[in-house]
Amino acid sequence: MVIKKPRxxxxxxGMAGLAAANKLYKCAASKELxxxxxxxxxxxxxxxxxxxxxxxxxxxxxxxxIHGIGGSxxxxxxxxxxxxxxxxxxxxxxxxxxxxxxxxxxxxxxxPSFVEPINDLFNKLMDFAQGKSKSSEDGISxxxxxxxxxxxxxxxxxxxxxSLESLSLGSFLRKGLEAYLDTKKEEKDEAFQSxxxxxxxxxxxxxxxxxxxxxxxxxxxxxxxxxxxxSEYRMFPGEEITIAKGYISIIESLASVxxxxxxxxxxxxxxxxxxxxxxxxxxxxxNGNNGYVSRPVKLQFVDGTSISADHLIVTVSLGxxxxxxxxxxxxxxxxxxxxxxxxxSRLGFGVVNKLFLQLNSNKNFPFLQMxxxxxxxxxxxxxxxTASLSxxxxxxxxLLSWFAGEEALALEMLSDEEVLNGVSETISNLLPNxxxxxxxxxxxxxxxxxxxxxxxxxxxxxxxxxLFFGSYSYVAVGSSGDDLDTMAEPLPLPKSVVNKNVxxxxxxxxxxxxxxxxxxxxxxxxxxxxxxANRLLQHYKCSNDI
Ligand SMILES: Cc1cc2nc3c(=O)[nH]c(=O)nc-3n(C[C@H](O)[C@H](O)[C@H](O)COP(=O)(O)OP(=O)(O)OC[C@H]3O[C@@H](n4cnc5c(N)ncnc54)[C@H](O)[C@@H]3O)c2cc1C
Ligand SMILES: *[C@@H]1O[C@H](CO)[C@@H](O)[C@H](O)[C@H]1NC(C)=O
Ligand SMILES: *[C@@H]1O[C@H](CO)[C@@H](O)[C@H](O)[C@H]1NC(C)=O
Ligand SMILES: CC(=O)N[C@H]1CO[C@H](CO)[C@@H](O)[C@@H]1O
Numbered sequence: 279m280v281i282k283k284p285r286x287x288x289x290x291x292g293m294a295g296l297a298a299a300n301k302l303y304k305c306a307a308s309k310e311l312x313x314x315x316x317x318x319x320x321x322x323x324x325x326x327x328x329x330x331x332x333x334x335x336x337x338x339x340x341x342x343x344i345h346g347i348g349g350s351x352x353x354x355x356x357x358x359x360x361x362x363x364x365x366x367x368x369x370x371x372x373x374x375x376x377x378x379x380x381x382x383x384x385x386x387x388x389x390p391s392f393v394e395p396i397n398d399l400f401n402k403l404m405d406f407a408q409g410k411s412k413s414s415e416d417g418i419s420x421x422x423x424x425x426x427x428x429x430x431x432x433x434x435x436x437x438x439x440x441s442l443e444s445l446s447l448g449s450f451l452r453k454g455l456e457a458y459l460d461t462k463k464e465e466k467d468e469a470f471q472s473x474x475x476x477x478x479x480x481x482x483x484x485x486x487x488x489x490x491x492x493x494x495x496x497x498x499x500x501x502x503x504x505x506x507x508x509s510e511y512r513m514f515p516g517e518e519i520t521i522a523k524g525y526i527s528i529i530e531s532l533a534s535v536x537x538x539x540x541x542x543x544x545x546x547x548x549x550x551x552x553x554x555x556x557x558x559x560x561x562x563x564x565n566g567n568n569g570y571v572s573r574p575v576k577l578q579f580v581d582g583t584s585i586s587a588d589h590l591i592v593t594v595s596l597g598x599x600x601x602x603x604x605x606x607x608x609x610x611x612x613x614x615x616x617x618x619x620x621x622x623s624r625l626g627f628g629v630v631n632k633l634f635l636q637l638n639s640n641k642n643f644p645f646l647q648m649x650x651x652x653x654x655x656x657x658x659x660x661x662x663x664t665a666s667l668s669x670x671x672x673x674x675x676x677l678l679s680w681f682a683g684e685e686a687l688a689l690e691m692l693s694d695e696e697v698l699n700g701v702s703e704t705i706s707n708l709l710p711n712x713x714x715x716x717x718x719x720x721x722x723x724x725x726x727x728x729x730x731x732x733x734x735x736x737x738x739x740x741x742x743x744x745l746f747f748g749s750y751s752y753v754a755v756g757s758s759g760d761d762l763d764t765m766a767e768p769l770p771l772p773k774s775v776v777n778k779n780v781x782x783x784x785x786x787x788x789x790x791x792x793x794x795x796x797x798x799x800x801x802x803x804x805x806x807x808x809x810x811a812n813r814l815l816q817h818y819k820c821s822n823d824i
Pocket of ligand 2: 673
């Protein structure tokens with residue numbers, strides 16, 4: 279009698295899928311216990327990890343940073359495989375340690391002493407939102423005696439906003455700025471050149487900082503970010519660093535334990551059939567005397583082929599799920615339970631893209647922070663919410679900018695020529711006139727008044743790629759951390775598995791958007807993959823200590 283081993287299929291060879299496969303495979307007993315398969319729709323492994331090369335430098339088109347090295351499993355792997363050093367130049371962003379040069383539209387170079395207080399204000403507001411400082415000692419500005427708790431109480435009372443439930447990070451930040459500017463009302467509103475006065479300039483610097491936050495979160499508009507969830511998000515302590523041998527080295531390390539053939543590329547799943555409690559069919563579910571066990575899950579691929587599985591781990595992005603459950607082409611049959619559909623549609627999934635430019639002229643391009651007019655700007659709209667343009671390491675001739683939201687999506691549609699024209703226009707607006715300095719002196723003129731010429735262009739395209747439909751998830755106003763937990767629940771939902779005939783754990787969910795406190799990151803994806811692997815290992819009582 280032939281008893282087939284349980285077959286586990288994982289959809290997606292990104293961080294979550296490969297972490298799960300690695301864990302399942304490494305559990306010694308599982309080699310005997312399971313048949314394991316990873317099906318990937320793309321032609322490469324890595325998913326949103328996409329290390330590439332540009333002008334001889336190693337660059338990341340997707341995941342870039344290890345967000346805090348203390349306790350990060352990604353950092354641990356990077357150390358183990360010696361990935362933090364490299365002969366070949368990489369996107370190490372050490373120029374970040376240099377003082378940024380902040381220039382506003384029209385060519386006004388801003389003295390750090392002018393930028394610093396706004397930076398301070400912004401950081402304190404963010405610390406408060408993230409629950410790092412609830413103490414009333416932290417005034418919103420050193421000079422002003424407003425305490426955060428007072429400010430916050432006032433803020434909640436104002437405008438009938440009352441309930442925390444619908445509070446967005448964006449409106450909280452803006453109120454903070456208003457409160458700050460109000461306390462400075464007495465001071466003379468100095469007029470500077472290029473249609474700036476101190477208030478509009480402070481406000482524009484604040485916007486630049488908000489735009490950095492848009493890139494961190496992928497939220498097109500900070501008013502869409504849930505305020506409460508902000509304090510649930512966890513960061514690892516310690517430095518934030520990039521990976522010298524590339525993020526892909528982590529992925530390759532996870533994949534390296536899997537025997538050939540386990541990962542199948544170019545296998546895009548078009549339909550997932552499963553057997554929830556209420557449409558239970560009896561055919562072949564019993565382990566009959568013929569030894570044949572029919573598997574409850576069936577996968578159909580775009581090329582018309584199909585495969586069955588006992589357990590499926592779905593790691594596709596929230597963007598793919600949003601398309602899969604809400605549009606006419608339904609990925610799941612029967613449809614997912616309503617609570618899942620609700621969570622998928624409520625949670626946010628935004629677009630973040632990176633733009634790399636080859637610099638053909640002067641190699642001393644600064645770490646440039648760009649402050650633009652909110653209205654009446656001369657800058658192309660898709661650049662106006664970009665906060666910085668900087669070399670990827672000291673004196674590199676590769677420059678990098680990050681884009682978020684609508685602007686990031688627009689970037690994907692632009693031709694290289696349109697991108698170069700827009701950036702050149704912006705640079706010549708900022709740089710050539712930069713002789714007069716707002717309140718102070720300028721440290722270095724070496725990069726000024728020199729012609730800036732660009733060569734090649736490389737950009738990511740996460741928004742339009744149908745294997746992703748975006749970059750990473752965020753907790754949108756109207757959703758909550760509970761939705762992230764709902765995302766992680768296996769199917770059939772445990773409460774419906776009362777009937778002995780229903781196969782448990784048919785569809786499991788991993789991926790960054792299933793992690794309540796580390797969503798949006800590679801380590802969140804990693805943890806989620808391990809979590810689902812453990813769920814199956816426990817189910818099969820496979821010893822877990824490796
Ligand atoms: C521009 C950018 C910058 C980022 N920066 C950072 C950073 O600095 N630090 C950080 O920690 N994180 C960062 N992230 C986030 C990080 O990359 C992701 O959170 C993480 O890689 C997600 O892994 P995952 O396994 O959950 O999903 P994915 O990597 O998306 O893996 C899912 C896989 O499923 C495949 N797939 C999709 N649909 C199908 C289908 N129908 N059939 C078969 N296969 C399918 C996809 O091709 C993909 O390979 C960034 C992401 C982007 C886009
Ligand atoms: C980068 O170069 C500048 C001068 O060109 C130097 O002052 C600075 O220390 C360098 N930074 C690093 C991290 O090497
Ligand atoms: C991944 O990188 C390659 C270049 O190496 C690029 O062509 C591709 O568009 C990138 N994928 C996405 C989604 O940006
Ligand atoms: C040169 C100059 O005017 N410097 C002033 C810049 O602003 C700070 C406070 O914001 C003053 O202390 C400096 O005197």
